[in-house]
Amino acid sequence: MATRKKVLLKVIILGDSSVGKTSLMNQYVNKKFTNQYKATIGADFLTKEVMVDDRIVTMQVSKPAPGPNPLCASIWDTAGQERFQSLGVAFYRGADCCVLVFDVTSPGSFKSLDGWRDEFLIQASPSDPDHFPFVVLGNKVDLDNRAVSTKRAQQWCQSKNGLPYFETSAKEAVNVEQAFKTIARNALAQESDVELYNEFPDQIKLDGGSSDNRSSGGDNCAC
């Protein structure tokens, strides 16, 4: 069996307002969509149990709101921090993955991705910022008036160490499951760096217990 860890994955969703963060979150966790969501005030959390490579993990998806006002690029460092002061780093700290969402019909939201990424790195200050798992989602692909091309988004992702990019529609549940699966897996990979205490002393160890090695996690789990 794979190591029986207590796994809680903390996933943070960031992005401009009304790009569909709440919708994505709810589509993934509750499998439903409504166009009745209000602008999120404060923070929102949802949790979901998922199986990732034969491990049950609890994904805690959270989104802070309201976001910083990206009035212009220079405000980022100062204002962003200031704004989140009440929230504190508690929100970001210990995040295992950060999901950056933009709206494919809104170029502005795409341009903000840089800012959101920086914001996250500043706030969460992960130990290895260069390799911290981000996943980029271009949401609302069900709409006709698309304004950010796949190519452009992919280029941006490439320029940031090749972040995974998904085009999703929370409304029609396009790609949402797949995207979050990747999110969970990447987050788990991040998590596995941290050795966790295993409370079963005589655990059965398997060779090749890495999270990518799917075959090893198969049926040989003893319990």
Next chain:
Amino acid sequence: MDSNNTSKKFKEQLIKNVKKEVKQIMEEAVTRKFVHEESGSITSLCAAVEACLSQGLRRRALGLFKTSSTTALLHKMAKNFEPASIISQKVQEMENIDPNKFKPIILRRDSMASPRICPSCILNRRGSLTWLLFSNEKSVVVSPFRRSSSLTPTRICTCTLNRRRSLTWLLFGNDNSDSCATRAASVNSTLTSSITLPNVHPPPLTKKNSAGSGLGPTSITLPKYLWIRLALFEKLLAVIIDHLVQNCSKYYEKDSLVADPDYGSILSSLLVGPCALDYSRTKSHDQFWTDPPADELVQRHRISSGYHTSPPCRTPINYRRNLHATSNDDNQRQTPISAKDYVESLHQNNRVTLLYGKNNVLVLPKDVTEPMAGYLSLHQTANSLIIKWTPNQLMNCHSPGTNQNDHPEIDASDKSQYWDYAMNVNVDEIVYVHCHQQGNDNGGTIVLVAQDGVQQPPIHFPQGGHLLAFLTCLENGLLPHGQLDPPLWPQRGKGKVFPKLRRKGRSQVQDISNDLSSNTEESRDYVFQIISKARHEEFLSRGEEILDSKIWSMPSAANNMLNKVRGHLESSSTNSSTSTSSSLDPVASPLLINNQTTSKDTGDSLQILCETMKKQIISRAFYGWLAYCRHLTTVRTHLSGLVNTVIIDSSDAETGLTKEKWHSFKNDSNLVNDDTKLEIFRLTYFGGVQHDIRKEVWPFLLGHYKFGSTVEEQNAVDLHCKQEYETTMSEWMAVEAIIRQKDRETMAANLAKLSSESTSGGDAPPPTPNTSKVLSQELSNDVRFMQLVFEDNINFSSDEDNPPVVDDTQLEHNIEVCDNPTSQPNINEHLENIPKEIDCDKKSLSSDEGLGKDEVTEKDMTIKKNTSEDTSLYCPTSVIVTTNISQEKSMENSNDENDKIDNKDNNNTSKLAVDDNEGAGGSNHEQRSACISPASSQGGIYPVELVENFGLNVHRIDKDVQRCDRNYPYFTLENLDKLRNIICTYVWDHLEMGYMQGMCDLVAPLLVILDDETLSYSCFCLLMERMSANFPHSGGAMDTHFANMRSLVQILDSEMFELMHENGDFTHFYFCYRWFLLDFKRELLYDDVFTVWETIWAAKEMSSSHFVLFFALALVETYRDIILANHMDFTDIIKFFNEMAEHHDAKTVLSLARNLVLQLQTLIENK
């Protein structure tokens, strides 16, 4: 005929039940998207279906004599109906499980009433046996068992009480008897061997076991209605029943429900819905344990708690009392906690293990003449054993829930007398257990004697060896660090027995009071001493020199006392009220000392010891007092600013401000003096405003109208506001027109860029000619060095829905180099005179794509790149909008059409066109802003920053206005426009602050009530005087709120405070963020929002200008038990309250909030 009728009625009833259950389950599915397999509604649905199927079944003809005849029916059907055979097979699989192999099993059979069996089975007996399946840390799930291949893949290993025969741990795994299962078995056997209790009775809240459990420790109980359940999970139930209905003649009597032409088909079609649902186990099973949804938490709490345990002011008051309390008062102090703990521990939660439970144990509490029956239980927590006895009256009460009680404290007092009787004894404090048995097996009585010599009321066990069983459990619980002295004797085959003792052995028989010890010779009386090994040894090592060995019965108590005293001296400076109150027994200790001094062989050393103890006790009491004084000082200094000093009387104010009262104040069409004002505020504060008159009253409450102002004055205020509002509107609408224009261009550019990217296909970046780059980078800093000069010649005839695309044939870009931006007139001349063609790139791009041909934009555009030598005195970046003749014409057209622009505005605009920035006229505020009047762009020079800043705000506003309360009927498109106008106007006036999310929510209720744009705007501005500081960037009010909340919770609910403190500092209070930002607008339904807002406004005059804090505190207190019981952390609480939004009982919370204000006022007044 009569029987026909009754049978028809019966059938109707049966179908009705099914309908009800189907509805229930479908509703559950709607909210959660799946139904958990163990959901109570499944059981009830199955029961309803079973009832239908049993009715009129031809048992005899079919040879069905088993009790579960429908199951037999299923097996019968299985022979010739495929789906039935599938289910039948599965049922048989389930039934034939080898009990040695563990099989996942549904545990919570009747979830509505079943005990809360906690996933965290920590069977560690003081560390000796650790079996951690689930950590009790929040949101951590470890499931030790892998998914089994069969149809019931559970990952839960869980323990339960098998109540029929013995206290048994059932562990369910999967088929593989792996190490976990083995371990489970060993744990199982360990426990069953050590705790073998005859007749352990079920906790009263549990329901009857449905399946037999005579199989011993590993018996597995199958859920009720197994086959129906399975068929439902397999989504075959509807099919099977349909088949039954089709072939009803074979199985059913003619007059049965299934055979009924109507009901039969109704039944099968009713079940189609539930069969389409997903039933899940794993997902929600874990979710169930880790993160039950908020409503479930509340419900669970309601079921389990008949007692509201939040006397929020408890700590300070009790603190005082405890200073002079005897140890008996500990019980009273602990009762509220034990109420909650009791429910918790009954169900084997993660902190407490139930070692023993027995109902109908008689206890004769003080001040009661008749012995009372109650439930006796022995609980093991991490570091102590607790004996509890709860009267049956408490056990049986099912309170409808705290929410329905307007005055929880009154309700509590009804039961509180029983809580006074309840016992909650920590075994650590017990030194002796006196046992008295009458006759051979006539039950027995035990008396617990605490170390201070105080006796607990005698506990009388019914006959049947319960006394011995209890002692056995107690002894087991004491291990390994403590023991009973003398120990019970193990006897082969019989378990433990009472030791055969010399009557005066080492036990302290002489301590028994006379009446008890004078029992007949047959009665076997024992006195057991509870010895803590650790303490004893510790004492022996240190105390031998001091104490004579003859008084060795004292040391554990004395030493314990010493330790406590020492512990307290160390901790007294921490000012923690709970720690002091819990361990201080100032009266008890002298008693102890007296006992000691009367001992025969008291040496000098003992006297010294006693002296020391005395001193320490006195000093401890002093420190306690000192701490208390400091504590209250902190209260006063921290919180005195939060409430008004004058306590306002609430008499006759509960009805609130009714229409009649309001009109009675309104003599001579004005509201005269301050008395009236205060009375209005008082009525509003205690009872709210009647809905019909809110429109009239709110402007007064918010200060829009002055109290005492005449109608004329009010009209003047209104007029003034209207003028100001319209002026401001016209200003920002002018800018908005520019923004719209820019949006179109940007959009066009983006479209062009997008399509060029998609068509170019290669890796090369798309060509970015200067101009298109400029256009697309709306936020770019480059803009700073650019001067955009628009000369608008815009045709707005097309509507917004058409994609605003640049038509290349009509697009004329004028590029002009302007050396000196200060000479603006020149620029204008320039613009008109020197139009230039845009560079070819741009043109070709758009033509290549063949985008739309509508005439959206026809413009002359001048873009000038400022060179670096620009050192003008003017703002280097500005947008100059000029008007040409054609545009003026179009403006006039639009004016005519709308007929709403007065001349004054037109005059203004011509003037403003010359003046920069003073505003532009000609706008029409009633008009939908999206349909931009060209007039608005006719003049004025605006700095680029301003345009961009406002543009960003407008975009944000648009996004949020669209999403604001769109399910509330008031917000039609037209009213949303009003909302938008109000916010835009406000933001235009407060551009430095800008729009921030949440403003919509603050305007919305105002607009709903006042239904007038100008008035709402004015009231919103007044509201924002207080609220704006809450928004980020504009003041630290939110942090102050959090800090105040922290102080309040610290003072008024220390238990909660400890929980929050555990999880970090007061960032924990972030769950209040939305509350304070929006004055609870998102937490409550609209009607409640109105009331709460009024109360908040009125509270400023009446009790506290920080009433929001108290309302927040009341919300926290309302759910404190749930929060504490589930040990919620930062995220849990946020999640909980997010889910609870709009489900609060505002009236109750509101009155609790008023009470809290009052409590704090009293506390401070008392000095």
